[in-house]
Amino acid sequence: MALYVYKFGGTSVGSVERIKAVAEKVKKAHDLGDQIVVVVSAMSGETNRLVSLAREMQQQPTEREMDVLLSTGEQVTVSLLSMALHEIGCPACSYTGGQVKILTDSSHTKARIRNIDDTRIRMHLNAGKVIVVAGFQGVDEHDNITTLGRGGSDTTAVALAAALKADECHIYTDVDGVYTTDPRVEPKARRLDKITFEEMLEMASLGSKVLQIRSVEFAGKYNVALRVLSSFKEGKGTLITYEESQMESALISGIAFNRDEAKLTITGVPDLPGVAFKILGPIADANIEIDMIVQNIADDSTTDFTFTVHRNDYLRAKTLLEGIREELGARKVTGDDSIVKISIVGVGMRSHAGIASTMFKTLAKEGINIRMISTSEIKISVVVDEKYLELAVRALHAAFKLDQEVES
Amino acid sequence: MALYVYKFGGTSVGSVERIKAVAEKVKKAHDLGDQIVVVVSAMSGETNRLVSLAREMQQQPTEREMDVLLSTGEQVTVSLLSMALHEIGCPACSYTGGQVKILTDSSHTKARIRNIDDTRIRMHLNAGKVIVVAGFQGVDEHDNITTLGRGGSDTTAVALAAALKADECHIYTDVDGVYTTDPRVEPKARRLDKITFEEMLEMASLGSKVLQIRSVEFAGKYNVALRVLSSFKEGKGTLITYEESQMESALISGIAFNRDEAKLTITGVPDLPGVAFKILGPIADANIEIDMIVQNIADDSTTDFTFTVHRNDYLRAKTLLEGIREELGARKVTGDDSIVKISIVGVGMRSHAGIASTMFKTLAKEGINIRMISTSEIKISVVVDEKYLELAVRALHAAFKLDQEVES
Numbered sequence: 001m002a003l004y005v006y007k008f009g010g011t012s013v014g015s016v017e018r019i020k021a022v023a024e025k026v027k028k029a030h031d032l033g034d035q036i037v038v039v040v041s042a043m044s045g046e047t048n049r050l051v052s053l054a055r056e057m058q059q060q061p062t063e064r065e066m067d068v069l070l071s072t073g074e075q076v077t078v079s080l081l082s083m084a085l086h087e088i089g090c091p092a093c094s095y096t097g098g099q100v101k102i103l104t105d106s107s108h109t110k111a112r113i114r115n116i117d118d119t120r121i122r123m124h125l126n127a128g129k130v131i132v133v134a135g136f137q138g139v140d141e142h143d144n145i146t147t148l149g150r151g152g153s154d155t156t157a158v159a160l161a162a163a164l165k166a167d168e169c170h171i172y173t174d175v176d177g178v179y180t181t182d183p184r185v186e187p188k189a190r191r192l193d194k195i196t197f198e199e200m201l202e203m204a205s206l207g208s209k210v211l212q213i214r215s216v217e218f219a220g221k222y223n224v225a226l227r228v229l230s231s232f233k234e235g236k237g238t239l240i241t242y243e244e245s246q247m248e249s250a251l252i253s254g255i256a257f258n259r260d261e262a263k264l265t266i267t268g269v270p271d272l273p274g275v276a277f278k279i280l281g282p283i284a285d286a287n288i289e290i291d292m293i294v295q296n297i298a299d300d301s302t303t304d305f306t307f308t309v310h311r312n313d314y315l316r317a318k319t320l321l322e323g324i325r326e327e328l329g330a331r332k333v334t335g336d337d338s339i340v341k342i343s344i345v346g347v348g349m350r351s352h353a354g355i356a357s358t359m360f361k362t363l364a365k366e367g368i369n370i371r372m373i374s375t376s377e378i379k380i381s382v383v384v385d386e387k388y389l390e391l392a393v394r395a396l397h398a399a400f401k402l403d404q405e406v407e408s
Numbered sequence: 409m410a411l412y413v414y415k416f417g418g419t420s421v422g423s424v425e426r427i428k429a430v431a432e433k434v435k436k437a438h439d440l441g442d443q444i445v446v447v448v449s450a451m452s453g454e455t456n457r458l459v460s461l462a463r464e465m466q467q468q469p470t471e472r473e474m475d476v477l478l479s480t481g482e483q484v485t486v487s488l489l490s491m492a493l494h495e496i497g498c499p500a501c502s503y504t505g506g507q508v509k510i511l512t513d514s515s516h517t518k519a520r521i522r523n524i525d526d527t528r529i530r531m532h533l534n535a536g537k538v539i540v541v542a543g544f545q546g547v548d549e550h551d552n553i554t555t556l557g558r559g560g561s562d563t564t565a566v567a568l569a570a571a572l573k574a575d576e577c578h579i580y581t582d583v584d585g586v587y588t589t590d591p592r593v594e595p596k597a598r599r600l601d602k603i604t605f606e607e608m609l610e611m612a613s614l615g616s617k618v619l620q621i622r623s624v625e626f627a628g629k630y631n632v633a634l635r636v637l638s639s640f641k642e643g644k645g646t647l648i649t650y651e652e653s654q655m656e657s658a659l660i661s662g663i664a665f666n667r668d669e670a671k672l673t674i675t676g677v678p679d680l681p682g683v684a685f686k687i688l689g690p691i692a693d694a695n696i697e698i699d700m701i702v703q704n705i706a707d708d709s710t711t712d713f714t715f716t717v718h719r720n721d722y723l724r725a726k727t728l729l730e731g732i733r734e735e736l737g738a739r740k741v742t743g744d745d746s747i748v749k750i751s752i753v754g755v756g757m758r759s760h761a762g763i764a765s766t767m768f769k770t771l772a773k774e775g776i777n778i779r780m781i782s783t784s785e786i787k788i789s790v791v792v793d794e795k796y797l798e799l800a801v802r803a804l805h806a807a808f809k810l811d812q813e814v815e816s
Contacts, residue, residue, distance in 0.1 A: 016464045050484070056424045057491035065494070068502050069487035072480035076458070079477035083465035086473070094476050098506065099551050142528075143507050 002167040003035040003125070007135065007157035010044035012172050012231035013077050019043075022172075022231070023084035026130055030090055035125045037164065039135040039157040040081055042073025063108035067137070067147045071097065074134035074153070082132050092130040095121070097137030097145070102156065104138035104146045111138060111146035113155065116163040125164075133160060151212020158215045162222035169219065169226050170237075171211060176230035177238035178203065178210055180402035181255040185393050188403040192238050192253060199253045200226075200240045202345040202379045216240065251355055252346030252400050255393055261291065261341050262314035263372065263383060265306040266321055268331025271297060278328060279305055282320050288313040292341070292374045292381065302331070306372060308383065311337050339371060340389045343381040344396060356380050362399040368392050410575040411443040411533070415543065415565035418452035420580050420639035421485050427451075430580075430639070431492035434538055438498055443533045445572065447543040447565040448489055450481025471516035475545070475555045479505065482542035482561070490540050500538040503529070505545030505553070510564065512546035512554045519546060519554035521563065524571040533572075541568060559620025566623045570630035577627065577634050578645075579619060584638035585646035586611065586618055588810035589663040593801050596811040600646050600661060607661045608634075608648045610753040610787045624648070659763055660754030660808050663801055669699065669749045670722035671780065671791060673714040674729055676739025679705055686736060687713055690728050696721040700749070700782045700789065710739070714780060716791065719745050747779060748797045751789040752804060764788050770807040776800050 006026065013019050022038075030036050050069050054061040061069075078094035085092035100121065104111035121131050135153025138146050148155050154171060161169035177191040178200065195203070197220035204213045210228055219226045220242065229237030269275055276295065283290060291308045309317050314337040321333045349355050359380055363370060368391065372383035384392055397403065414434065421427050430446075438444050458477050462469040469477075486502035493500035508529065512519035529539050543561025546554050556563050562579060569577035585599040586608065603611070605628035612621045618636055627634045628650065637645030677683055684703065691698060699716045717725050722745040729741045757763050767788055771778060776799065780791035792800055805811065 016461065019465065053424065053484075053488060054491055057427065057488050058495040061491050062494050065487040065490045065502055068490075068504070069484060072483045075480045075483075076461075076477060079473040080461060080465050082473045082476075083462055083469050086470050087466040094473055096476070096553075099553075145504075145507075 001033050001035065003037070003164060004029065005037045005039060005157050005161040005164065005166045005169045006172060007039040007153055007170065008041070008172045008231060009153065009174075010041040010047070011174050013040050013081065014044035016080075018231075019077070019080050020084050023081060023088055023090070025231075026081075026085065027088055027090040030130050037121065037125070037131045037133060037160055037166070038081065039133045039153055039160060040074060040077040041135050041153040042070075043077055046073040046076070064144060067108050067145045070147055071134070071137040071145050074136055078132045078134045085130055085132070090130055091128055092132055093124050094132045094134075096134045097156070098139040098143065100133060100138075100160075102138035102159070104140055104148070106140040106142070106144065106146065108144075108146055110149035111140070113138060113148070113159045116159055118160075118163045121160075121164065151214055154212045154215035155218055158218045158222070158224050158226065161224045162218070166224065168239075169224050171215075171226060171228050172231040173210065173228060174231065175210055175228070176233050176235045177228050178240070179254065181393055181397055182257070185257075185390050186255075186397045188394075188397060190403055190405070193236070194239050194241060195253055196347050197240055197242055198378055199345050199347055202343065202376070203254055203256045211240075251348040251352050252344045252402070253348075254345055254402065255396050255400075256343045256345060257389060257393060258341045259386070259389065260311045261308045261339055261383065262311045262317075262335065262337035263306060263308045263339050264314070264317055264321060264333065264335040265304060266325065266328070266330050266333050267304045268302045269305055270329050271301050271303040275303065275328070276305070278324070279321070280307070282324060283307075283309070283317055286316060286320060288317050288320075292372060292383070294372050294374060308339075308341065308372070336371075338386040339383050340386050341381050341383050342389070342392050342396070343379050344400065345379045347378050349378050349380075358399060359396060362395050363392060366391055366395050368395075409441050409443065411445070411572060412437065413445045413447060413565050413569040413572065413574045413577045414580060415447040415561055415578065416449070416580045416639060417561065417582075418449040418455070419582050421448050421489065422452035424488075426639075427485070427488050428492050431489060431496055431498070433639075434489075434493065435496055435498040438538050445529065445533070445539045445541060445568055445574070446489065447541045447561055447568060448482060448485040449543050449561040450478075451485055454481040454484070472552060475516050475553045478555055479542070479545040479553050482544055486540045486542045493538055493540070498538055499536055500540055501532050502540045502542075504542045505564070506547040506551065508541060508546075508568075510546035510567070512548055512556070514548040514550075514552065514554065516552075516554055518557035519548070521546060521556070521567045524567055526568075526571045529568075529572065559622055562620045562623035563626055566626045566630070566632050566634065569632045570626070574632065576647075577632050579623075579634060579636050580639040581618065581636060582638065582640070583618055583636070584641050584643045585636050586648070587662065589801055589805055590665070593665075593798050594663075594805045596802075596805060598811055598813070601644070602647045602649060603661055604755050605648055605650055606786055607753050607755055610751065610784070611662055611664045619648075659756040659760050660752045660810070661756075662753055662810065663750065663804050663808075664753060665748055665750045665797060665801060666699075667748050667794070667797065668719045669716045669747055669791065670719045670725075670743065670745035671714060671716045671747050672722070672725055672729060672741065672743040673712060674733065674736070674738050674741050675712045676708075676710045677713055678737050679709050679711040683711065683736070684713070686732070687729070688715070690732060691715075691717070691725055694724060694728060696725050696728075700780060700791070702780050702782060716747075716749065716780070744779075746794040747791050748794050749789050749791050750797070750800050750804070751787045752808065753787045755786050757786050757788075766807060767804065770803050771800060774799055774803050776803075 634648040
């Protein structure tokens with residue numbers, strides 16, 4: 001007998017029919033003798049409906065009240081799914097975040113889970129029931145309703161799996177697993193059977209939007225085996241595990257990319273201590289998130305400083321930089337908002353040399369100019385002109401033989 | 409500084425605009441320096457929407473899950489109203505039934521309130537905030553969400569007013585008070601400034617659907633001053649108090665009627681001990697509610713037994729009676745489902761003789777035949793043919809001078 005936590009997102013429970021389909025899937029697992037905890041999101045569209053009601057009430061809705069409002073979405077789903085399970089003869093019991101209880105801090109709309117009391121869930125599981133838990137929500141120490149922010153239902157599922165020491169946490173979504181790259185860009189992209197948490201983190205943060213990064217971090221931290229599967233299609237999905245797949249000889253696991261980048265450069269900055277802070281401080285103060293940072297020292301004891309931001313923040317960041325250029329004694333500010341970031345990710349990099357040079361050679365052969373480079377232990381990212389995105393991804397996919405199954 | 413509990417029903421909070429209007433009304437009272445606790449229902453239409461979703465999931469929705477589902481309706485309203493109050497600069501804080509907390513028994517869909525913990529509400533009231541509480545809902549001792557059944561939001565308001573020792577509990581509705589009778593039947597019907605709990609109970613149970621009977625009972629028991637007012641129209645409404653209005657010389661306060669009655673008679677029943685139980689036992693076992701009961705002893709040591717039921721239960725009750733007629737040794741079963749009940753209600757009856765005879769004389773003068781009579785300390789009910797309803801109500805309204813203001 002195994003214990004599984006299943007998580008179904010808004011699209012998977014988006015209609016009466018889909019909730020019934022989820023009930024069938026859950027019952028099938030329960031009938032096999034496994035213990036099942038289901039975490040669900042609000043029905044798709046419901047959160048948007050509630051948000052627009054809130055905006056009609058208040059220009060900047062109070063966050064505490066927003067949480068009270070939005071948490072009703074998941075509460076509706078848990079009751080409906082429990083009813084659907086009862087209707088097909090599967091014993092079930094719903095829980096709100098407060099009932100579990102999922103204790104969080106008091107940061108409304110983006111709360112962090114502090115503790116989960118699994119006593120009642122265990123009692124009902126041992127009584128043979130399916131437990132249906134509202135994702136995305138919790139309560140703080142004063143019983144105020146909180147929500148966990150974007151991807152909160154994934155986080156709830158992983159946190160429950162950790163608390164219950166579940167065998168696996170299944171994230172059902174509209175894709176059937178993690179791919180070597182986006183199949184819309186490279187049709188030869190292949191579903192991975194396994195990927196490590198570290199690789200998944202790099203893939204997720206780089207724009208492969210299968211899982212929310214927070215839930216992957218959480219899963220890694222508590223060593224929860226995560227599996228990404230399709231709600232609509234049978235299949236084994238992709239298992240995300242702690243163990244590195246040393247047996248596999250794959251050098252890299254996948255290629256991620258991000259279309260939403262823009263880059264800014266300030267050149268000829270006198271190279272004095274504290275210059276990085278002087279440049280990036282005002283950007284951070286304006287709540288603009290910085291992604292890659294590259295600094296080169298030029299010959300004349302000045303430095304060129306380049307960083308990337310989300311494309312939406314490009315103009316704001318540029319104006320800020322121009323405002324501080326003179327004070328810094330820098331030469332000029334340049335920028336480009338038609339660039340993309342492409343990254344190759346793989347734990348195999350740690351033990352294999354020559355991966356970076358294969359990447360650069362491949363891009364050079366296609367005549368693609370590299371504008372920025374940044375590396376970490378298990379990834380290499382390059383910034384290139386937007387127009388080269390598809391060409392670069394396909395060339396790298398082929399160069400690293402990602403379309404071919406790896407021999408164990 | 410006074411403490412008021414305001415209750416707004418589904419129609420009063422049925423749209424964004426109406427919730428904003430409620431916020432304005434609440435702010436006005438708060439600005440005068442009074443402490444305000446607001447109890448709200450689900451937006452009109454929302455409960456029906458949720459009920460039909462539930463029915464699509466399960467033919468007979470599990471009651472525990474139904475409560476989880478329906479309680480979201482009020483939760484949405486409390487958050488939206490709090491936002492609307494914030495938007496116009498009025499500090500406010502929402503509470504679900506579980507957060508207050510309103511402790512109930514575990515009878516899902518028709519729970520009874522056991523206790524209210526007002527600690528947190530008092531704290532926030534003293535901090536100058538308006539408290540917005542979800543009506544209709546509570547939690548049992550195991551933190552399961554419960555709902556209070558029909559009229560539950562009124563009950564929540566009254567229970568809170570009792571717990572907080574509020575000066576008055578205002579029930580805002582779509583009528584502007586309690587009338588001497590239904591103005592659609594008698595246009596001369598007059599709004600009463602005051603009515604006693606006992607009178608209100610008789611009026612409510614007799615079909616004047618201004619307030620739910622449970623909340624009136626509750627208010628009477630805990631001596632909460634209730635006031636019925638219109639959400640949409642300015643006015644003082646009707647105050648429902650414990651004190652009898654001895655200063656007023658009104659003999660009766662109003663005329664109630666009920667169109668949904670049907671009467672059943674079993675004649676020639678041998679008059680033996682236990683016969684009433686033998687007749688009414690099977691009716692009660694079939695969950696049919698009995699209203700009036702009249703028993704006459706005929707000369708031949710048999711008895712005629714007549715009672716009234718809701719018109720919807722008429723055929724079922726008749727079939728049951730016919731089934732036991734032979735066993736009882738009774739002569740025959742007759743019935744009539746085109747009758748109505750009309751009652752005059754007033755605490756003045758206690759101290760004034762001749763009220764019954766005035767009633768009977770008035771009806772006789774109009775040629776209206778009385779089919780049944782039943783009396784209690786403060787009301788006299790008669791059953792007459794349906795066709796006489798309007799005529800009887802108007803004649804009685806005039807005979808007891810209900811269209812005239814009472815001199816204090």
